[in-house]
Amino acid sequence: MREALNTEFVVTWELVPGRGAFGKAQEDILRAAEEVAGDGRVHALTITDNPGGEPAMAVDYLGMELVRKGVEVIVHFTCKDKNRSQIESQLYALHRAGVHNLLVMSGDYPADSPAGRPKPVFDFDPIHVLRMIGQMNGGYEVPSFGPPEVLAPTRFFAGVAVSPFKKEEGELLGQYYKLRKKVAAGAQFIVTQVGYDARKFHEVLQFVRSAGWNIPLIGNIYVLTYGIARLMYQNQLPGCVVTEKLMEELVRERQGPDKGKGARLLRAAKLYALLKGMGYAGVHIGGHGLKYQDVVYIIEKGEELVPNWPDLVREFDYPQEGGFYYFQRDEGTGLNTCEPTNRHGSLPPKGLDNRFFRLLHHTLFDERGIFYRPMRLFSRVVDGTRLEGPVTWLEHLIKLISNNCQQCGDCALFDLAYFCPMSQCPKNQRNGPCGGSFEGWCEVYPKERRCLYVRAYDRLKAYGEEENMGRYEVPPCNWSLRQTSSWLNFYLGRDHSSKVLDLDEGKL
Ligand code: SF4
Incomplete structure (x- = not known):
């Protein structure tokens, strides 16, 4: 993958494992591997990790089987159901098995099971996983009885996902701020989410180019059947966007004698041509029930259409109604100019709660605040005494009322405009939104809660500080601080915020 992405247009084919050790989905994947092995037109198979939050056959083991068959594999590596120890274990197992290409993602929220909803883990976010991979690739230093032991370097090639198909400004900017952090943490390729708007595909390409990143971008081509399109249209497949206009086209297409198969494969071939023409480094082809010959058709027809790709832009004009674009529209091409859209015309209201938290922060936790030094002294005095308990519970009570505090002791309120990502x-995303929000609403509670990052964006934008959302990388929660006072941990240099602000205990 690493070499191919530097030299040619790369095609990957996504396959979805199912439940059971020997189910049909597993056999289909093995058959696909035999078909693509040695063909050269499909560079890698990608395998989804527990799609839709449902349990399925482990991707690690399937990936290993495919590697043994001589097929290049990208496994989806998600954070939903493993903590940092399990992530490290799994990474070493993958390395040993010869599976080196990973697509690192947060993962879909766990779906209900007959025994009730599984415990969501999300101990690391993709940025934390990328950091761990970077350390492993450089030779991981682990404690031992003597000097630290340096483990043999791994050679993972890790990519990430991004969704430009977001309607609201805060949603979209959250994706791009998080992408910045992913790149800084070592992302080596980027794959887009599922969408069909040419201008959005162009937008993320232009965003990557304008940031000066030399990172290959792979466009997602999902071959839409009517049934799957309907689920996407109803926001039942998180992050995948099918607009009303596209849905109407699919309704018409399914009336045809082939039930729309020809039309959907041709749409995929056109999208292939559009993405290649635009400058994408490759495509990631997926679709329910897709056969090898369908993938070959998309490639061959797509190649035939590449020279005329600008004519196809108008066919992929599927904006979300009132949707925000990062760049201004280029009326000539139907894509984007290099000029960013003006985001400063109107500001969100400052809000009483926002003002209150800022005041509290500036007086108590800012080094220049009037109560900062007294609080620091107070913390030194009470730490480890009988007063520590009441202070801890007073803090918890205040934060329980304001933020439904989970008492992590490693408070992330400073990082996210005084919203808590843990509650x-x-x-529990600490560095930016997952890809699952829809029209500004949370993937998990799509009718009840706005995505926390959209709310944080508005809070920050009210003060012209929205860029702060991507300002620094938030480390994973330190669970050894659980049920201790994060105030004391902050003033005494034990939590991550004091380290980000460079307030170590020595300086105090
Ligand atoms: S609040 Fe936002 S980032 Fe968190 S799960 Fe919901 S959509 Fe994803």
């Missing part, structure tokens, strides 16, 4: 983001 109010179901996936």
Whole structure:
């Protein structure tokens, strides 16, 4: 993958494992491997990790089987159901098995099971996983009885996902701020989410180019059947966007004698041509029930259409109604100019709660605040004494009322405009939104809760500080601080915020 992405247009084919050790989905994947092995037109098979949050056959083992068959594999590596120890274990197992290409993602929220809903883990976010992979690739230093032991370097090639198909400004900017962090953490390729709007595909390409990143971008081509399109249209497949206009076209197409198969494969071939023409480094082809000959058709027809790709832009004009674009529209091409859209015309209201938290922060936790030094002294005095308990519970009570505090002791309120990602983001994302929000609403509670990052964006934008959302990388929660006072941990240099602000205990 690493070499191919530097030299040619890369095609990957996504396959979805099912439940059971020997189910049909598993056999289909093995058959696909035999078909693509040695063909050269499909560079890699990608395998989904527990799609839709449902359990399925482990991708690691399937990936290993495919590697043995001589097929290049990308496994989806998600954070939903493993903690950091399990992530490290799994990474070493993958390396040993010869599976080196990973697509690192947060993952879908776990779906209900007959025994009730599984415990969502989300201990690391994709940025934390990328950091761990970077350390492993460089030779992981682990404690031992003597000097630290340096483990043999791995050679993972890790990519990430991004969704430009977001309707709201805060949603979209959250994706791009998080992408910046992913790149800084070592992402080596980027794959887009499922969508069909040419201008959005162009937008993310232009965003990557304008940031000066030399990272290959792979466009997602999902071959839409009517049934799957309907689920996407109804927001039942998180993050995948099918607009009303596209849905109407699919309704017409399914009246045909082939039930729309020809039309959907041709649409995929056109999208292939569009993405290649635009400058994408490759495509990631997926679709329910897709056969090898369908993939070959998409490639061959797509190649035939590439020279005329600008004519196809108008066929992929599927904006979300009132949707925000990062760049201004280029009326000539139907794509984007290099000029960013003006985001400063109107500001969200400052809000009483926002003002209150800022005041509290500036007086108590800012080094220049009037109560900062007294609080620091107070923390030194009470730490480890009988007063520590009441202070801890007073803090918890205040934060329980304001933020439904989970008492992590390693508070992330400073990082997210005084919202708590541990209690109010179901996936505990600490560095930016997951890809699952829809029209500004949370993937997990699509009718009840706004995505926490959209709310944080508005809070920050009210003060012209929205860029702060991507300002620094938030480390994973330190669970050894659980049920201790994060105030004391902050003033005494034990939590991540004091380290981000460079307030170590020595300086105090
Ligand atoms: S609050 Fe936002 S980031 Fe968190 S799970 Fe919901 S959509 Fe994803």
